[in-house]
Amino acid sequence: MSTEINLHELAEKVIKLGLSLGADQVEAYTIYGAARNVQLERGSIRRFTDIANSGLGVRIIKDRAIGMASTTIFSLESIENTVKNAYSLAKVSPPDENFNSLPEDKRSTPDIDGCFDQNIIDLSVEDFTEMILEGVQEAQVRDDSIIGGSFTTGNGERFIINSQGIDRFSKQTSISGYLSVKLQDGDDIGNAYYFDSSEVLGNFDHLKVGKEAGKRALNMLGSQKIESATLPILLDPDSCMGTISPIISSGINAFNVFNRTAYFVDKIGDAIASEKLTITDDPFYPGGVDSSAFDDEGVIPQKLNLVKDGILTTYITDSYTAPLVGLENTGHASRGSFAARPKPSTYSLDINAGETAKDTLLEDLKEGILLIGSSITDMSGNPQISAQINQGFYVKDGEVQYPVKNAMIGTTVFEVLERIEDFSKEQQNRHGHKSPWMLLSPLQVSGGK
Amino acid sequence: MLDTLEKVINKISISSKDFVDIRYAYAMGESFTVRNGRFDSVSNQTTGGVAIRALIDNAWGFTTIVNIDEESILKSAEKAIRIAKIGSKFAKQDRMIKDDWVFEGKGGTKLEIDPREIDKETKFEKIAQTEKAAREFSDRIAETSSTYRESHSKEFIVNNKGTTVENENHVVRIMKNVVAREGTEMQSVFDSIGGAGGWELIQKWEPEKEGLKAAELGLKLLSARKPPSGLMNVIMDPSLTGVFVHEAFGHACEADAVIAKQSVLEGKIDNRVGVEEINVYDDPTLPSLRGSFDYDSEGTKARKRTLVEKGILKEYFHTLETASALNMEPNGSGRAMNFNFTPLARMGNTYVDSGDKSLEEIAELTKEGVYLKNSYGGYVMPAKGQFYFSCQLGYIIENGEITDMIGNVGMSGMTLEVFENTYAVGKKWEPEFLGTCGKQGQGIPVTAGGPDLGVSNIVIGGSQ
Incomplete structure (x- = not known):
């Protein structure tokens, strides 16, 4: 496991604590990851962002009533409070007669190719920026093109565990971005954008993002x-x-x-x-x-x-x-x-x-x-x-x-x-x-x- | 918490022309929904963490961290500075924040009755009774729901220019939604009350009355006339005037959009943007509305903004950065959704001020057209100045009289044409549009409103 926090242990703790409080069923949903973003303004770099993207969601069932709680704070105290909050909500909520059970599924988790790419994680800020600026170059269909946009890479891990035996783990990466182009001839405005996203760096076509945004803005002139x-x-x-x-x-x-x-x-x-x-x-x-x-x-x-x-x-x-x-x-x-x-x-x-x-x-x-x-x-x-x-x-x-x-x-x-x-x-x-x-x-x- | 943030800011060594701020934001909220007689969602949410911004040599670095010890925050601040320095190698535009604006203080929403002191059963009862009254009204009511939400947030903000601010916000809201259905025909009715404050804002909600009102309207809409299509005169009610002044006009007044050349109001300060009767304000200091607050997320003291006076554009919404860039004064518009986002130029409570015409007088001036009511929201393309709004219902105007009801329909127009094409302004402005405004992935509570407004040349997207 690549993260500092052991998500599986954390999720198991949630289940144990929930059941020990008196819950009939418990589910823990955790994500832990990071996102990097580059924001553009008038064709130039405006801001680099590097943020945590984590959270825990707890669902507790007591006498067919459901209580949910969530937190972004992964301290032991916060986790315990989150479980207690979900339990106390389940205790005071009216029951939902339509609720049967949290799911059970004993099948093994299938593999899907192409959902995780280490190259996205290893991409340096400098290389990411160079790539984005190449896209901007493509979008520059006229000298006076006004180009804005935003590009993000993300990686994360997800655990879902419930008291009915579900225990799943996945990890994924993503890269996405858009460019917007505005062209203006007096009151005539041509404005368009283009967006793409992928799980794999090699499949992300940053040049097409620029090319399409520029071409579409030109086409929108003369409306x-x-x-x-x-x-x-x-x-x-x-x-x-x-x-x-x-x-x-x-x-x-x-x-x-x-x-x-x-x-x-x-x-x-x-x-x-x-x-x-x-x-x-x-x-x-x-x-x-x-x-x-x-x-x-x-x-x-x-x-x-x-x-x-x-x-x-x-x-x-x-x-x-x-x-x-x-x-x-x-x-x-x-x-x-x-x-x-x-x-x-x-x-x-x-x-x-x-x-x-x-x-x-x-x-x-x-x-x-x-x-x-x-x-x-x-x-x-x-x-x-x-x-x-x-x-x-x-x-x-x-x-x-x-x-x-x-x-x-x-x-x-x-x-x-x-x-x-x-x-x-x-x-x-x-x-x-x-x-x-x-x-x-x-x-x-x-x-x- | 302020002590910890101040200790970190004092340890950071950067040039005096550069800028760093550290913001700790914590929020706790509860949300309960009852749908078709069952509690569909009963939840509690907590978010908390520290956000650090660094503006170094014309580029920003922004990092966030959920650990709140001094060492972790300092490490994250150093990272923000490091990535800003990388960005500065590629930055082509000048960016800075002036030294002139330093704020110190403590602010917060006034709570008469703290909703955290009200037991959950009382909150459940409010929504359950609302939903039940609507559901039992008719078997043509397909879906009924009612939601109660409260959130309590705190921000501590320090920066290297000397700002030290602590602020609290408390927001409550109760909502109802009804879907009436006959065969494949469906009509929805939505309404809510609430604002920045405590349980006192919810007390006036009479559950049965509210549920019945929604159900009755839903059924009426099932047999309403089909909306017309084409270019016509429109009376916008306070809710639609609100959504227009927020979505179309207000977003174009945000100075970050102006600087990015993505606003049709760029370069229009002191220019005419509407008829003489049009006055537009945004006032976060109005009490108890969703967009009310004392300090923004940069620590700037909030104040009333005069956007349009007698048809002339006077002011944009500013962050510290945009005010520095345009050589204007900041006005407390830098709002962030939570610790994981940077403050952006945002609105609070935006409204068109009252005029002198009654609804009947406006209808008479309209002659032929539609009177549209109750916005569902909308979107705008600020760079192009084109907007789209959806409304729940309306009425046909024939020979200057408001006549038959019509079902939900969308409207579209050009931002700069609406205030120019306004031919009548109603007598009383109402804060009717309670919304959560989205911008760059951040949703923040806002209110918007205005009086009834008579406007020519709006496109109505009916099917007839």
């Missing part, structure tokens, strides 16, 4: 307001993933299904989308940024087919929600942080490719909107979507005419899935998240003209 109309929408792979992923993740999440807020309640076996749509979820994709050998409760997940030819095939579940929707635990528990209670979430979605060339999809578009890195999503969580077009282009007779300014798309999640007309045969693979170009038949576009 115009358009009139409201009903138009077909062509989405690039990032826009396609950004649109489909939240609909699916939220729509088939067993927690939402049980609470009747999922879009697709009682829809397993029913058509929820155009027959063009097939999606799988792969937790084990080698080197995937969201790949994991076990979920945030320590359960080994499954590679799942979620939607097949437009038919919903399953929901995603965790230990709490699986019995509530009458399915097996699919191992999709996910925590926003060590302090949070897990809820189901997807890993790496693979939206199947079609058979049409992406260039043909564009050439055949008589009139429409092309979205680049701009998803059709809404903040409300409701099926109604009222989405701003952040990076969109007006297309006429198969040719991109100009970027659109101040326009929105009004639709619903159901309409989006039903109106999938075609997917491109080309598929982008962003470290496990795979998506093609997607053509939607006409949707309501509100223009600012």
